[in-house]
Amino acid sequence: MSAASRRFRHHDPGTASEAFTDLVLEVFRVNGRLLAAGDRLAAPAGLTSARWQVLGAVEAAPLTVAGIARAMGLARQSVQRIADLLAAEGVIAFHENPAHRRAKLVAPTRRGREVLAAVNRLQAVWAHHVSEAMTAGELEAAATILRHIRARLEADAAEGAAGNDEDS
Secondary structure, rough: OHHHHHHOOOOOOOHHHHHHHHHHHHHHHHHHHHHHHHHHHHHHOOOOOOHHHHHHHOOOEEEEHHHHHHHHOOOOHHHHHHHHHHHOOOOEEEEOOEEEEEEEEEEHHHHHHHHHHHHHHOOOOOOOOHHHHHHHHHHHHHHHHHHHHHHHHHHHHHHOOOOOOOOO
């Protein structure tokens, strides 16, 4: 058990809260590895993981910067900074938003769609390699658990609870 695991571990072995803590720590580790892998995959197209994430968020439909931030669980200010960089590089464009005068819509340009397609091709090969030792069912179950956790965290944040209540 790592020092971080011991520091964050509750004194209730075998419980859901201990298993949750173990899962959180593993997600932190996986997140770091995913960002590094994303940087490697996106580099040939001139992107980073962060830029790829923002560009990918508007692949299907334009969104505002705040909408991208909400969808991706990021800070609005960091998304704005990345969107400004992507716009300066001609990868995304800001468009008028009929629903809001000041909040522009972010959409990929033709160049942005080409860049995203190139990265997505590399990602598909990488995903096949990483997932070949797992079944689709195992991966779907993991994704379902993570969605449940995200929904709970979002509900707690919306209620202002921040997950710190001793009574919950």
